[in-house]
Amino acid sequence: MNTFRTIALFILPGWLMSTSTLPFPLQPSAWIKNVNDSLVQGLTMNLQNEKQAILVATNQQRVRRHLSDLKPDAKLMQAAQAYAELMAAKDQMSHTLNGLSLPDKANRVGYSFRQLSENIALNTRLDGRFVVNNQWMESSGHRKNLLTRDVTAIGIGIAGPSKQNRYYYCQLFGTPL
Numbered sequence: 001m002n003t004f005r006t007i008a009l010f011i012l013p014g015w016l017m018s019t020s021t022l023p024f025p026l027q028p029s030a031w032i033k034n035v036n037d038s039l040v041q042g043l044t045m046n047l048q049n050e051k052q053a054i055l056v057a058t059n060q061q062r063v064r065r066h067l068s069d070l071k072p073d074a075k076l077m078q079a080a081q082a083y084a085e086l087m088a089a090k091d092q093m094s095h096t097l098n099g100l101s102l103p104d105k106a107n108r109v110g111y112s113f114r115q116l117s118e119n120i121a122l123n124t125r126l127d128g129r130f131v132v133n134n135q136w137m138e139s140s141g142h143r144k145n146l147l148t149r150d151v152t153a154i155g156i157g158i159a160g161p162s163k164q165n166r167y168y169y170c171q172l173f174g175t176p177l
Contacts, residue, residue: 050128051156054171057132058146058154065147073174075111076155080170082108083120084157087168093122106174115175117145122166128158131169150175 059069083105086097095102095118102118119142121131136142145151151173160167 046126047158050126050158054128054132054156054158054169055154057129058171061132061137061146067147067149068152070151070154070173073111073153073155073176075109076106076153076172076174077157078155079105079109079111080155080157080172081159082157083172084159084168084170087120087122087170088159088162088166091162091164091166093120093168095120105172111174112177113174114177115148115150115173117148117151117173119145119169119171119173121169123169124166126158126160126167128169136171145173146171148173152176 055070055072062069083097083100086100087093090097102116105118106113106116119136121135123131123135132146136146153174153176155170155172155174157170157172158167162168
């Protein structure tokens with residue numbers, strides 16, 4: 001019995017395209033799980049990189065105006081991520097999905113605040129610097145949130161791609177009690 005199996009691997013354009021012969025039997029379900037795990041891990045790393053890009057771009061805008069850097073806050077990060085995921089799941093951008101107000105988002109994660117504001121956005125590609133520099137900085141309300149002098153903490157959430165191939169962004173700004 002021949003234990004060699006020939007497989008063809010065509011995942012996504014530009015990712016991996018090859019064929020090979022393996023010297024062992026390959027269980028398709030295990031192989032598919034490994035591929036799926038790798039794709040999810042890659043997307044998770046991309047989302048983390050994008051969150052970092054948003055933090056850097058936000059702080060660059062603040063430094064240009066002689067404002068202090070914002071520091072990531074674990075609770076605000078959790079609240080922003082949960083809200084980005086909600087927008088992506090519903091494929092809808094709104095500040096009040098499911099009736100959640102801005103204070104509700106902070107209260108759900110136990111963030112006590114003196115000041116709180118929010119920026120949201122959507123984009124068809126994963127590009128946090130573009131969202132900060134071209135979408136939020138071009139809007140007076142979003143720019144005001146991003147450049148508020150008394151804000152010290154930030155939470156950043158990104159989710160997607162949604163069914164409509166959109167990425168949803170949520171940026172929460174806070175000053176804790």
